[in-house]
Amino acid sequence: MNKIRLLLGAGLLAFFNAASADSRSHTYSMESEALGQVTEYKLPWANPGAGSTHELIFNPEGGQHAWITGQNYDMLGKVNIKTGTVETFEMPAGSGPHGVAFDADGGFWVSLEFAGLVVNIDQTTGEILQKIDVHMQLASSETLINPAPHAIEFAADGKTIWFTGKRTSTVGKIMKNGEVKHYPLPSLGAVPIYLVPGADGSMWGTELATNKILKVTDEGVVTEYKIPSYNSRPIAIIQSPDKKSVWFSQEASHKVATIDMQGNFKEYPVPKTQSNMLLAGLAFDTQGNLWTQSYADQNNPYNKSAGGSDYIIKLSKDILNAPNNQLTDVTVALYPVPTQKTVFHRIKAGNDGNIWFTELAQDRIGKVTQ
Numbered sequence: 001m002n003k004i005r006l007l008l009g010a011g012l013l014a015f016f017n018a019a020s021a022d023s024r025s026h027t028y029s030m031e032s033e034a035l036g037q038v039t040e041y042k043l044p045w046a047n048p049g050a051g052s053t054h055e056l057i058f059n060p061e062g063g064q065h066a067w068i069t070g071q072n073y074d075m076l077g078k079v080n081i082k083t084g085t086v087e088t089f090e091m092p093a094g095s096g097p098h099g100v101a102f103d104a105d106g107g108f109w110v111s112l113e114f115a116g117l118v119v120n121i122d123q124t125t126g127e128i129l130q131k132i133d134v135h136m137q138l139a140s141s142e143t144l145i146n147p148a149p150h151a152i153e154f155a156a157d158g159k160t161i162w163f164t165g166k167r168t169s170t171v172g173k174i175m176k177n178g179e180v181k182h183y184p185l186p187s188l189g190a191v192p193i194y195l196v197p198g199a200d201g202s203m204w205g206t207e208l209a210t211n212k213i214l215k216v217t218d219e220g221v222v223t224e225y226k227i228p229s230y231n232s233r234p235i236a237i238i239q240s241p242d243k244k245s246v247w248f249s250q251e252a253s254h255k256v257a258t259i260d261m262q263g264n265f266k267e268y269p270v271p272k273t274q275s276n277m278l279l280a281g282l283a284f285d286t287q288g289n290l291w292t293q294s295y296a297d298q299n300n301p302y303n304k305s306a307g308g309s310d311y312i313i314k315l316s317k318d319i320l321n322a323p324n325n326q327l328t329d330v331t332v333a334l335y336p337v338p339t340q341k342t343v344f345h346r347i348k349a350g351n352d353g354n355i356w357f358t359e360l361a362q363d364r365i366g367k368v369t370q
Helices: 317-321
Strands: 003-006 017-020 025-029 031-035 038-042 053-058 065-070 075-080 085-090 097-102 108-112 117-121 128-133 149-154 161-165 170-174 180-184 192-197 203-207 212-216 222-226 234-239 245-250 255-260 265-269 277-284 290-296 311-315 331-336 344-349 355-359 364-368
Touching: 053 097, 053 344, 053 355, 053 364, 065 097, 108 149, 117 149, 149 192, 161 192, 170 192, 192 234, 203 234, 212 234, 234 277, 245 277, 255 277, 290 317, 290 344, 311 364
Parallel strands: 003 331, 097 149, 277 344
Antiparallel strands: 017 025, 025 085, 031 038, 038 364, 053 065, 065 075, 075 085, 097 108, 108 117, 117 128, 149 161, 161 170, 170 180, 192 203, 203 212, 212 222, 234 245, 245 255, 255 265, 277 290, 290 311, 311 331, 344 355, 355 364
16 A cells, blocks of 8 residues: 655744835735644735736756746746745736746746737846747738747757647747747647756657647647546646656646656556645655645535645655556655645745645745745
8 A cells, every 4th residue: 555644833924014015016025824744925916806816837957946927917936945034026017927848048038928929037136038929820811820929848959949839739840040930739628837957858848628738849740649548637747857857747637657768658546635635736846756736626526615735745766667547656745734725836846855745726836835
């Protein structure tokens, strides 16, 4: 049977203070609350009932800052993970910042999903240094369509930007010279979500609505792979530690899974604390342990209250060699978070060695201290 450990602790509450920097940016100290090894921080753009805290990223070159996106608030946040402060930057009204990525030179890029733009951001001032319009033009007319660039990710060269056209069932490519190309997916209504480079030189991604993993070559040839679990709703996708395969989370089936470069799947059911739990993101730490996020479905018609704790879950590195559908030798540790109804979104290994995550509905970020 699975080895499951439940970690609990006491609560801790700090206080919130804000100090204005200028008309476009503000610096705040974040209110915090802790439970065991988990600490949450309330973000200054919090809007009860309208949560919109999405992406999270650390500069792979190091540093003490994490960037987050507040999509419906048209805001970016730059979090100092040592001091517990966050500096916010205003994006254009109605632009909907979402996807985040760093290029090979350390440049920071954001997709403005509602505006149909991919932009380069000054990491000190928050100013937009470069705009790339990714609107699509229909062959039969002059009509321009916003594909809704949801996620952005750099190819292995660190120069070529790829993005998901969430609205148009496409993946897009921004060449080094700024030229934009769009590649349609074989499946209509696919709702492509995230992308990651694979060891084969292709980009791999998740199709939320069609239950498939996509692969697109540098030349734009797209292949789709049907996920074994029915209607699993794949979300996040990341490289394996050895980079020979990619791993992804399945929201509805509550599984993590891997697919190798030949299209072979292995799936692993993540233990649930109640029947209406969903999975969000996933991430590997430096030891090869796999972390994921399990939260109560707020729209589950069979559980109107959708109460109970939400959890950050750690699957020991033994999962890397586990047989398909078996967690017998994998240690599973559950870390409850202080806040309920989180609607988790992203999770990352931080530059400080801890595990960081976002709570979309509650406008909080959090960390599990290792």
